[in-house]
Each structure stands twice: as C-alpha cells, then as structure tokens.
Amino acid sequence: MTLEAVNAPQAPVVALVGRPNAGKSALYNRLTGGAARVGNFPGITVDVLEGTAEVPGAGAVKLVDLPGVYSLEATVDTGTDEAMARKFLDAGMPVALVVQVLDGTRLGLGLRLTRELLARSGRLMLVVSQVDVLEAEGRRLDAAKLSQRAGVKVVVVNSRDPASREVVLKALSEALALPPRAADPRPGWNADALAAEVLTERASPEALERRRLTERVDGVLLHPVIGPATFVGIMTAVFSAVFYVAAPLTDLLNAGVEWLGRGVGAVLAEGPLRSLVVDGVLAGAGTVLGFMPQIVVLGVAIELLEASGYLARGAFLVDRLLRVAGLGGRSFVPLLMGHACAVPAIMATRIVRNPRERLVTMLVVPLMACSARVPTYALLISAFFPAEGALFRALVFMALYALGALFALVAGALLRRTVVRGQGLPMVLEMPAYRSPEPGATSRAAVRSARAFLSGVGRTIVVASVVLWGLLNVSWPGAAVPAQDTPTAALERSIAAEVGRMLEPVTRPLGFDWRINVGLIGSFGARELMVGTLGVIYGVENAQDEPQPLAERLGRARRGDGRPTYPVATGLSLMAFFVVACQCMSTLAVIRRETRSWTWPAFTVGYTYGLAWLLAWGVYRVAAAAGLG
C-alpha cells in the first residue's frame, strides 16, 4: 500500500465535464458499467451521479458525472447546471482529475470549454468521443497535435465500442500520475482555429453524404407540414405508452399489493392495527409501486427522445407556443404527460435546462387534468346531471380538460412574471446532431429514474398515507362510540370529519358541506379516493367500482328544509375546485424531491387551493344566480 493511499483513505475523485450531448453519459456508463448512485454533495441540488471505476495502477477512483454545461465562467443563474458544475469544482470535494468529454464532430465548440478548464489549475484530460461518426464523415483527428497544442493528455474514442473502456482507463491512470498543472488563463489558441488545425479532411462522396444526414433528417422532421404532423404522432405514441403500456402493469402491481393486504389481514386480528397496516402502510406502498410503470416507461421515452436528438426538434416546433406561458419548448413533454399523471411528468421536467422554466413547469403540471381525476369527474357528472345524455357528459369532460390546460398556461405566464421572474438562461437551444440511442444507456436511465423515485419520494408517500389513515380512522378525542358501530359512524367521528366541520365556514360559500370536505381530505391520498370516502359517508359499499348507487344517494340527499343538499351549483363548483386544487400527496412529494425543499410543495398547495377556492366560489355564485342553487 502506498503512503498516499494510507493518508487518503477516500478514493480519488475524477469529475467528468462536457457540453450537453457531448457523449459524457455514454463514457460514464462505459467506465462504471452503468452502476451509479446519486451522490450527496452539499449545496448541489441537481442529481450528480457517482460510481466507481478500477484504474490500473491507481486503484479504485470515484467517477462523478457532472451535468452537461456550456461554460463554467459564464453563469447567469445560480440554479443552472453551469452554476452547479462550477460550484462542485470550486467548493466540492478535492478533484484529482477533470476529464472533459468533447464531441469530435463539433470539436471547436467543445474546445471553448477546454479553454475555461485550462484557466483553472489541476489535472485535466480530454476525451474526444464520436470518433466513429467523425471518421464516417471523412475527418481525421490528430490527437497528438491536439495534446501538444492544448498541453494536456488527449484520448480519442468511440464510447460505443467496449474496447474504449480499457483505452480510457489506461489514459486515466497516466493522467492521474502526472503532477497537477498550473492555471493557464490565456491559452494561446483559438477554439475554432485549433479544431481546424487538428482535423484533416479526406472527404469521399459517401462521407460528404454522411455529413448531410442531420440536415436531410431535419428537412423532414422540421418541415412546415410534415414536422408538426410527425411531432403529434410521436407525442401520441409516448403518451399512449405511458397510458396503455403502464396501466396494465400498474393494475398488476396493485393486485399484488391487495393480495399482500389480504394475507396480512388474515394474520392480524381485526382492529386498528390491521387497518393501519393494510389501509395505511400497504396502501401507501401500493401507491408508490403504482407509479413505477409510468415512471419507467416515461423515463425510457425521454431518454430515447433526448439521446436521438429529437427532443430539441420537438422543442423547436412548439417553442413559440409555450413562450406565451413564459416557458420554452422543452416544457412540452412534461406538460403533456401531466394529462396522464403529474408524478412522472414532474420527474420529466429534468429535461428543461432553464431552472426557472423547469420550476414553473413543475408548479403548473398539477393543473393538467390527470387520469386520476377522471373517476371523480365521472361521479360528479352522473350525480349532478343524471338526466343528461352522453354528448353532454363528453362536452363537460372536454371542458374540464381544456380548463386544466388553460389554467396551467395562464398560471405559468403569471408565475413567470411574478414569483419566478427572470430569464435564467438565454433563449437559445443547441440543436444536436441525430444519433441512434444506445439500448444500454436507455435502460440504465429508466432504472435510475425508478430508483430516484423509490428512494426520494417513496418514503414521503408512505408516511403521508399513514397520516391520512390516522385522519380518517382515528376518532376525534372525546367522540362517543355508539353501541352499533359502523364504518359510516366511525368516519363521522374521525379527526377528518371534525376538521371537515371546522372548515365548513370556509367552504360554505362554495356550496360544500362537511361531508364533501371529508371527501376532499380523503382524496388527498389519491384523487379517486374522493369517491370511496364519500361512499363510506353515505354507507355505500364499493363506491369506487360501482359509483352509480352513490351518485343516486348524493342526488337524493336533502337538507332540513327539503331542498337538495347538493344542488347543481354545488356540483359545478366542486368540479371547478377539482380542476385546480392540487389534491395529491404524491405530486407534492415528488415536487419536494425535485426541488429539494418543502417551500415549493407548500407554495403549490397555497396557490392551487387559493385559485380553486376563488374559481369554485365564482362558479357557485353564477350557477346559483342562474337558478341552479
């Protein structure tokens, strides 16, 4: 064992730096075999992956994959990937070696970042990737010349080639053995000129044809007519996959959890403990697992869109549209996916590079009419408009969807002008060359998003589920228990019921009584639970699966004076409330995970409930004035 190893028990840190799409992640996966965990670094609020690589001669090194950056010197906003990478290199753990990954086909652009890295002291090594594409395009890179001119070690690889691993590891070992360099604030070369100097052209007709590949594909995918049509097609495919591929898997997982619940139910005696385990803990775990298929499917889809280069094209097509809402083209995918479920959609906001646009996207995604709202809408429509036909119901559904999307855009525009003002990043996006995605990298990205959700969000959801169970199942202190106890009586004396009664003065202007308030509290676990909770209050069993009897009970309910408890105005107001309110603990848990703070989930609750109250109040007043009260 060397003296150095004794003095430094920690493995030396090797940080990977590079522009977005430079091939950094491919190299990282190649070196670490894909095994990665999200590192915990103080002050770094984006996911930084770390893994281990065995470097010959130097032993294990800790490889850290920093987010893709254009610059370390020019940082416009503290939340950008640029600022995070800079913070890591300035104040993070001591970095033994910085490895910059450059895209060989856009070498001049990558060398701009090299100049900035040379201006810092310490060991630096360059890995020029995509050499296969470079050669297919009829260009040859003189690595020795580049190394000599830049004054650092240079290796040229095709990260897709398994043999590249050995080449890079050997180079890492040599680079780590070199003494740290002094800072060179003014390298005596220009990035574009050096790129031209080290690349030699030997273009054949095939090579010239290959160079035009991206241009030709863009001619189709960005065509004024074919482009938008293809975009709609691709987005429909992604959306359908999240909806229809994930849904059966989710059902399967839920069936598994239910089976487990029955097993536990058989072992434990009937009583509060069994209820806590089955309806609190296991239900929470079931909720967490239920999200996994959607998260994995969307994770795969996004990795494919990003790695292929299509995401930038899609963003180009819809950028102008979303700028109306203070967002950019990259927010489109999360906003669209919000119609399936806000949870994977909020995780998908990672593709938005501008931190302020990303934050606002997260804050407005919960307004989209997600699939969990559908059963509630269906119940409300059949309860309050029993006589209306299918066309009417379809129109109401469409109106509710449209309202959700409209409010999201309006809220986005308002938030970008008030709470989350400012530019964050210049309004320019790189259009990378098209590449075929690597299957290995795609599957690893999916595994990573699933793991991030399980470890970062899962616990919060289970805890929230248990708290919610307590609200709905624990009696308010001092409440009398009748001789003939029923689920309805138990719920009526629960903490939630008492809170629901206390909230009546606040919700009366909206037409909600305490029962609806309890339903709203119950639906916090998942919106569709509104139906089940109201079912328990009205003594209707299995209301989730058979909402019709509950709908009839709600329609028949009368107040003391004989007038309906829930007139049409209440139904409309409740629907309006549901459109806007973020009635979902899982959404809040995932916002907490992605913003790493409780401030933004709290803000989401505050603004959506405030807005929901105002909207429901307005709807109730108008409907009551129109004689529907």
Place this chain on the structure above:
Amino acid sequence: MAVPVPAPSPPAPAAPSLDTFKPGDAGTIVAIEVEPAEAGLIRAMGLEEGESVSLLRTGMGGDPLHVRLGSGGEFALARPLARMVRVQRAP
C-alpha cells in the same frame, strides 16, 4: 469563452439584426447586444462575434430561428434574442 472580447467598439449602425434574415441568408456576427453574463454564456455556446452564421429555417410564425454557425454548431434562437444579434450580411 474566456478570451477577451475585442473592446466594445460600437457596431456600425448599418449592421442589421439576425432576425431580418430569411432562410438561406448568411453573414457574420458582429455584436451580441445582451447583458454581459448572458452574452458570456451565449458566446460559450458558440455564438460569437466573428463567427459566420446562416439561417436554415424558422419555426411556427417565424420563431424560433434555426441557424448554423461556421464552427458546425446549430442553434435555435428565439426571435427576441435574434433581434439583439447584429450581423454583417455576406455579399
């Protein structure tokens, strides 16, 4: 990038902005008139004074602008930003 940008000589008033380009037009960037921190990042991305630029196409309603640079990089610029990029048209 970290090279000192040539002393901010005021651009010739005649230099049109990039947003006057039609698809197919080409020229050279002569000035980027945004605040320094943002300009620094734009330059680091590759949009620099002296770089040749051509407009490939525009998006919906003429926005954003898809440009290619002499260095080989391609970018989508929102029109408000393109308005602040001064270019010398190629003859």
